[in-house]
Amino acid sequence: MLIALQDITFEFGARTIIEDSSWHIIPGDRVGLIGLNGTGKSTLLRIINGDYTISKGSINKIRNLSLGFFNQDLLSFETENSVISVGMTAFEQALKVEKELEELTAKLEHSQDDALLHEYADKLHEFDTLDGYNIRHKTATVLEGLGFSTADLERPYNQFSGGWRMRVLLAKLILQQPDVLMLDEPTNHLDLPSIEWLEKYLSNYNGAVIIVSHDRYFLDKMVNKVVELYQQQLHHYAGNYSDYEEEKVMRRDLQQRAYENQQDYIRQQERFIERFKAKASKAAQAQSIAKRLDKLERVEQVDGGPAKIRMNFSVDKMPGKILCTLNGVGKAFGQLEILKNASAEINRGDKIALIGANGKGKSTLLRVIAGTEPYTGERVPGHNVVTSFYAQHQLESLHLENEILEELKGCGSGLTEMELRGLLGCFLFQGDDVFKKIRILSGGEKARVALAKVIVGKANFLMLDEPTNHLDINSVEMLIDALGKYEGSLVLVSHDRYFVSKTANKIWEIVDGEIKEFKGTYGEWEEWKKRQALAALPAKPEKEKKSPSVAQPQPAKPASTPKTAIDKDLQKELQKQQRQFQQLEQQIAGLKDKLKQLEADMAEPEIYANKDKFRATEDAYKKTNADLAKLNSDYETIFEKVMELEEKMQG
Structure with missing residues (x-):
């Protein structure tokens, strides 16, 4: 066990965030920490x-536990150093030893003292042990995986x-490889390719990972446990987010049935008490039942859950x-x-996702469609089109001295104050929050107000740039429901695959500068x-191998012709390549079997509970994977030779 939270309670001022709750974090955990916005996930x-500091309970951690915490507060970091040098600070000890080596090298230029030579040799060994020669390569690999180009790596950090910047700091945290990696909304700062890279990286991560995210696809792919912070309690579920949803429904059904059964029992007992409490022969029994009811642990009625207020878009024209x-x-x-010479058409009823x-x-394309970005070529707006554009950079259009509710009233939606307050509740503005001035809101809160303004407008064409970035899962579901019923058309940019x-x-x-359209859903795309990717690959090895194995020898030719000698040489070479081809097939099959066994070993509790055993097994897994990749490359090369030789034999 890495961390044990035992019966902890934490209050923030007069508000209780978590009460008498426990949570044990073990190696290999991939935990999705979920809950409505404002319940205290980031606080936890x-x-x-x-x-x-907690007010009650205990938190125990293993000795020398390393923690990594990715959160918005990291943005306060400033430096003029290059992106790659910031990333490389993850290897603090290796950089320290490297500096010491430089100092020793300078000293050895003037002195060949044995003590200095021994110290230099020791430092060289330590640097090698720390894998110091590869830290730049490792850092570049992670940064490029998160979307940086090779040229970007040498640019100053503060130019981004x-x-x-958050990507750089995420890369640094990943490279530090802490025992427990805590990620608070990591996908907010990533595009789709970077999210997919992060998913692959974290799937092989040694330590435990705790993720707070509104991205359901990401949670489904990454987590094997879900911890829900709800009504000051931690509720634990096995499996990914979809499993959590199913199990929560089952738990609620069971709790509701238990509540109803208990209520029936209580009513029966109360009727008995009321009927016989004054009868001498039954009074003692009635009193006993009353005491038993007082001590009965009551089953709570299932609450209605988060408010299911519906967002509705109105279309005027x-x-x-x-x-x-x-x-x-x-x-x-x-x-x-x-x-570059891009052409496209948006038709009534289109709901288009711009991805990549x-x-x-x-x-930029969204702004071109909206007519707010200069461009070359032709843009032809349609008839009777009323546009509403939501984007982060348009938050300056909000009136800073207005209250939130006042800002929405000014949109001319015709909605009552109660309806507007209900809508603002969907965007996490509850109670007196609606009377806050726009100027005191955070960036995320302003973004939610701007999105609410888009909804109360009566546009028939919406353009939405990352609309889910500041919403929790419940609010995203409400927005999805509203857009599903929306009678207008829309173009949206989002990295949230579930939303898309x-x-x-x-x-x-x-x-390549052109707009490629696919008519269908994201799943179909x-x-x-x-x-398309499979079609671009060479033919499958099983089929490829058939050609050389069934190839018929060419008819014999007179010994006096030069062609006969060439054919014999080709045939010998072909047979040699075929033998190597078969050997590689056997070796590849063996490595695949080994990989399966190693995967099974890593799933064994006694392996993943032991850090050294797990690391050794994982190293073996990585090496086997690398060996398999090398053999597959050789396999393709030899197959190409076989095909080339066969063509020569036949021609």
Whole structure:
């Protein structure tokens, strides 16, 4: 066990965040920490990190436990150093030894003292043990996995936006490889390729990982346990987020049935007491039953859960069939060409998701469609189109001196104050929160107000740039429900795959400056991409091998012709390559079997509970994977030779 939280209670001022709750974190845990916004998920991570002191209970950690905590507060870090040098600070000891080696080298230029030579040799050995020669390569690999180009690595850290800085700090944290890695909304700062890279990386991570995220796809792929912080209690579930949802429904049903059964029992006993309490022969029995009821541990009635307030979009005008047409549109920032002769058409009823890596021009294309970004080419707006645009950079359009409720009243939606307050509740503004001034809100709160304004407007065409970034899972579900009923059209940019899969009926991807359209849902697009990737690969080895094995020898030719000698040489070479081909097949099959066994070993409790055994097994797994990749590469090379030789034999 790495960390044990035992019956802890924590109050924040007069408010109780968590009460008499326990949680044990063990090696190999992949935990999704969930709960409504404001319940205290981030606070609980800070309690584990040691930032806050509990008022009751105990927190026990193994000796020398290392913790890594990824959160918004990291943005206060500033430096002019390069991105890669910031990432490399993860290897603090290796960098220290490297500096000591430089100092010793300078001394040895003037002195060949034996003591200095011994110290130098010891430091060299320590640097090698710390894998110091590879730290730059490791850092570059992680940073590039998180979306940085090779050229970006040498740029100063402080030249990047907040989102990109968070990626650098996430890379540093990953490279430190703490025993427990705590990630608070890590996908908010990543595009889809980077999220997929992070998923692959974390799936092989040695330590325990705790994730707070509103990204359901990410949670489903990453976690094997869910801990829900609800009504000041920690509720534990096995499996991923989808498993949690199913089990929670079952638990609620069981609790409700137990509550109803107990209420029936209580009513029966109370009737008996009321009937016989004054009868001498039954009074003692009635009194006994009354005492038993007083001591009875009551089953709580199932609460209604989070409020299911419905968001509804209103559409005033019906637009024409075509909302916007782009013809030969171009857009460049200096030498960087974003769009090049791009053409597309948005039709009434389209719900389009713009997806892809950051830097491909998704937000730029949104602004071009909205007519707020200069461009070359032609943009033809449709008839009767009323547009509403939600984007982070448009928060300056909010009136800072207005109260939140006042800001929404000014949209001309015609909704009553009660209806507006209900909508604001969906965006996590409860009670007197609606009277807060816009100027005192955080960036995330302003973003939620701006999104609420989009909803109360009566636009028939919505453009949404990362609308889920500051919403919890419950609010995202409400937004999905509202967009599903929305009668207008929309174009959205989002890295939340669940949100995209539930809202879009078309997918747009910017490829080489052009807009590539796929008519279908995100799930269908993913399947299509997989089929495209498979089709681009060489034919499967099983089929490839058949050709050389059934190849017929060419008819014999007169010994006097030069062709006969060539054929014999080719045939010998072909047979040699075929033998190597078969040997590689056997070796690959053996390594695959070994990988399966190692995977099974890593799942054994006695292995993952023992850090040394788990690390040794994991190292063996990584080495076997690398060996398999090498053999597969050799396999493809030899197969190409076999095919080439066979063609020569036949021609």
